Amino acid sequence: MKPPASLQGRLLLLVLSVSLAVWLATAAIAWRDASHELDELLDGHLAQSAALLAAQGVGADDDDEEVDAPVLHRYAPKVAFQVFHDQRLVLRSPNAPREPMVAGDASPSGFHDVRLQGQRWRVFAAHGAERDIQVFVGEQQRSRAEILVAVLRSGVWPVALGLPLLALALWWAVRRGVRPLRTLGEAVARRHGSDLQPLQLGDAPSEIRPLVAALDQLFGRIAGLLERERRFSADAAHELRTPIAAIRAQAQVALGAVEESQRRHALEATLAGCDRATRLVEQLLMLSRLEAAQAPILRPVDLAAVARRVMAELAPASLARQQSMSLAAGPRAVVAGDEPLLAALVRNLVDNAVRYAPCGARIEVRIDSDGAGVMLCVEDSGPGLAAGELERLGQRFFRAAGQEMAGSGLGWSIVQRIVQAHGGRLAADRSPLLGGLRVTAHFPGGHDAAVRK
Incomplete structure (x- = not known):
C-alpha cells in the first residue's frame, strides 16, 4: 500500500x-x-x-x-x-x-x-x-x-x-503534534521574497528547532549573497559607465575635429576605450563563471609551459613599455589544475605587473617545485603597494591611489578565486629583490600531482 x-x-x-x-x-x-x-x-x-x-x-x-x-x-x-x-x-x-x-x-x-x-x-x-x-x-x-x-x-x-x-483520538493527537510544522510552513509561505529576517518561532518544539535554525542560516546566506550581488551590479555599472563615457566623448571630439591629426588621436582614444570596456566585461564574465561554477576537474598541468605561452602573448606590451621580462622555472613544475584557469591566473598576474610597473621596470616570474608543491612568484621593480593597500587587495573594484593606467580592480578577485579553486594559497607583499610588488601562489602537488575530481 x-x-x-x-x-x-x-x-x-x-x-x-x-x-x-x-x-x-x-x-x-x-x-x-x-x-x-x-x-x-x-x-x-x-x-x-x-x-x-x-x-x-x-x-x-x-x-x-x-x-x-x-x-x-x-x-x-x-x-x-x-x-x-x-x-x-x-x-x-x-x-x-x-x-x-x-x-x-x-x-x-x-x-x-x-x-x-x-x-x-x-x-x-x-x-x-x-x-x-x-x-x-x-x-x-x-x-x-x-x-x-x-x-x-x-x-x-x-x-x-x-x-x-482510538483512531479518532490518535488523529486529534497527531494533528495537534504536527501543528508546529504547519505553523512553520505557513510562516515561510506568508513571507515576501525580499524578507530574509530570521524566523520568530520562540515556542517551536526541540525537534524542529534544528530545521528553524537551518532555515535562518539559509536566509542569512541568501541575504549576504543578494547584498553582494547588488553591490557587485552597482559597482560594475559604475565601472562600465567610465569607459562608455570616455568612448562617447572621444567620438564627439572626432566628429568635431577639423584637423586629421586631432581626428586620428580621438579615434585611437575611442579604440582604447573600447578595449578597456571589453577587458572589463571579460573580467566580469570570468569572475561570474568562477563564482557560479562547481569545483573544476583537475588534471596534471605543466605550469612552466603555461607561463611561457602567456608571457609570449604579453611580451609585445612589455617591450612597448621598455620593460625586461624573464622566466625562471625549475623542472617538473606540474600541478593538479585546470589549464585554462591557470593560464588566466598567470595572465592576470603578469599583465598587472606590465600595466602598473613603470616604463623600464624589471618583471621576473619564478616557478619552483618541491615535495610539498609548486610555487608561482611574480614580482616587479615598481613602486609596490603600501601596507594599507595590500590589505584591501581582496576588495572588488579596488585600485591603488595614483595609478595612471586604466583598470577595474577585478584582476585580484579573479586570481584569488582561481587559487582557491585549486586548493592553493595566495600572498602579496613587497619584493625584497626588486622592491616592487611580489605575488606568490602556492599549489599542492609537485611532480606527483594526481588527477582529482
Whole structure:
C-alpha cells in the first residue's frame, strides 16, 4: 500500500497499524491463555465427575438393568458419561453410545481425545476401587470453544468497538503534534521574497528547532549573497559607465575635429576605450563563471609551459613599455589544475605587473617545485603597494591611489578565486629583490600531482 503523502497521514497510519498489531497480539495471547485455563478447569470437572460415578458404584449388582440418566440441563447433550460393570453397560447418558467411548477392552485411565458420531470429544476414563467398574465421562470439544468465545466476548468486543474512538483520538493527537510544522510552513509561505529576517518561532518544539535554525542560516546566506550581488551590479555599472563615457566623448571630439591629426588621436582614444570596456566585461564574465561554477576537474598541468605561452602573448606590451621580462622555472613544475584557469591566473598576474610597473621596470616570474608543491612568484621593480593597500587587495573594484593606467580592480578577485579553486594559497607583499610588488601562489602537488575530481 502506498503511504500517505502527508506527514500527519504517515504518523496516523503508523500509530494505528502498531496499535492494531499490538491489540491483535494481545488478543491472541489472551485467547491462548484462556483456552488453556478453560481446558484445565473442564478437564478437572470431567475427572471429578468420573471419580464420583466410580465411587458410587452404580450398577455393582449384576442383576441391575441398564439405566439411562435423565436430561436435567439444556447443556446436558454436550456432556456424556458411561458406567460399565464387568464390561456390561449399566448406566449412560441419553447421548452416549452403547459401546465404550474409548475403544479397547482395558482402556487406560486418563484423558483421551476421540471422535464419536462425527464430533470430537474429550473423554476421561477411570476405574472403580474393585477394578470391575469402568467409568467414561466425555464432553464435546466444540462446547469448549463456545464457552471460550462467550468468556472472551465481553473483553474483546468493547476493545473492538473502541478502535474507531482510538483512531479518532490518535488523529486529534497527531494533528495537534504536527501543528508546529504547519505553523512553520505557513510562516515561510506568508513571507515576501525580499524578507530574509530570521524566523520568530520562540515556542517551536526541540525537534524542529534544528530545521528553524537551518532555515535562518539559509536566509542569512541568501541575504549576504543578494547584498553582494547588488553591490557587485552597482559597482560594475559604475565601472562600465567610465569607459562608455570616455568612448562617447572621444567620438564627439572626432566628429568635431577639423584637423586629421586631432581626428586620428580621438579615434585611437575611442579604440582604447573600447578595449578597456571589453577587458572589463571579460573580467566580469570570468569572475561570474568562477563564482557560479562547481569545483573544476583537475588534471596534471605543466605550469612552466603555461607561463611561457602567456608571457609570449604579453611580451609585445612589455617591450612597448621598455620593460625586461624573464622566466625562471625549475623542472617538473606540474600541478593538479585546470589549464585554462591557470593560464588566466598567470595572465592576470603578469599583465598587472606590465600595466602598473613603470616604463623600464624589471618583471621576473619564478616557478619552483618541491615535495610539498609548486610555487608561482611574480614580482616587479615598481613602486609596490603600501601596507594599507595590500590589505584591501581582496576588495572588488579596488585600485591603488595614483595609478595612471586604466583598470577595474577585478584582476585580484579573479586570481584569488582561481587559487582557491585549486586548493592553493595566495600572498602579496613587497619584493625584497626588486622592491616592487611580489605575488606568490602556492599549489599542492609537485611532480606527483594526481588527477582529482
